[in-house]
Amino acid sequence: MGICVNEVKTEKLQKVLARSGMGSRREMERLIESGEITINGKTATLGDRVSMQDMVAIHGRQIKLTAEEDVPRRVIMYNKPEGELCTRNDPQGRRTVFDRLPKLKGERWISIGRLDINTSGLLLFTTDGELANRLMHPSQQIEREYAVRVMGDVQPEHVKNMVEGVMLEDGLAKFTDVQEFGGEGINTWFHVVIMEGRNREVRRLWESQGLTVSRLKRVRYGSIFLDKRARAGEWIELTQQEIDQLTELTGLPKRRKRDTTENREKIDRQRKKTRAIRNVNKHSRPKQEQTK
Structure with missing residues (x-):
């Protein structure tokens, strides 16, 4: 034996x-x-x-x-303003999305996807590299939803083309859904859903139809919607239920989240400090710059 x-x-x-x-x-x-x-x-x-x-x-x-089994999953939602870079450090000293995130000891925030400098809205960050990797991987087919303001005369055939697929320089791209959300002329808004995160893919799809995107804001990533809990330039830690919903999309097992009163109070202090810094920066800029 x-x-x-x-x-x-x-x-x-x-x-x-x-x-x-x-x-x-x-x-x-x-x-x-x-x-x-x-x-x-x-x-x-x-x-x-x-x-x-x-x-x-x-x-x-x-x-x-x-x-x-020892790693608690932490995920935060950040409401990115236009003008911030999705990089940890910028040689030119421009503001990055990491500047306002809460500090971590022995860990680091990992960005789940990116937004270009002129795109605002929902960014997710996590301490779990495996969760981040799965949420970004094309094979997982995670939906990303954007609010888009379009300049130009949008015709039904434009929408049909973008849903059926357009060949861009880096391959076939398409929206899985396009819905008009009101407005008229140069202030017409649409909501679009895409399953990938290729560079400037949403803008390039509209440009392929001779149309220009004047505003672009991500409003959803998977099961997480951007909401009023985080104003522009602010973050909020997701609840355990929200983290479990994201985790379920990837097929990873759920874990318990360490959420002691002490930790929650620390998070609240960090958010208040971030908001205070944001307000100071806003009011310390020259008036000419504030009105741009």
Whole structure:
């Protein structure tokens, strides 16, 4: 009779590092490819798997690996204003979406998708790299809904073309739904739904029909709608129910969320501080700039 030996569970290195708060899986893959990560003293390569007993280091600094069941999922909704960049740092010193997010200890916020500098609205951030990866991956078919103000005479055939599909320079693109939302002339609004997050895809689809998008705002990502809890330039932490709804879309197992009174009070203090900074910045700008 053979002896049953418990096998040590291993997972892909980039997945474990993303879960441990080091960044997204794609960011970790780039670090692996550049030779900046080691496993038990040896340079890691793409495809390597690790267990919780392995010693992993980035730039020579040992990383504390976090088991899947020990990680609470945190997700925040941010209402991005126009003019902010979806990058952690900008060489020109322009404001980024990360500037106003709450500070984390031992973790980092990972952006779920991006919006270009002239697009406003809903951005989601999470501490769970695996959740972020699945919500962004085209295979998951997660809906993104946008409010669009269009300049031009929108005809039924324009809408038909964009729903059936238009060949752009980077492949076929289409809306799964287009609904008119009122207005007239240069102030006509539509709501459109798209299943991907390619660069400027919504704008390019309208431009393919000879029409110009003058305002673009994301109002929904998957099951999460932008609402009045977060005004422009502000964030709100999602409830456990909202996080579970997002998680269900990806097929990941649900987890408990650590939500102590102390943590909630800290979050409230961070939001008040963010709002205060926003108001100070608003009133400290020259009047000419404020009226632009």
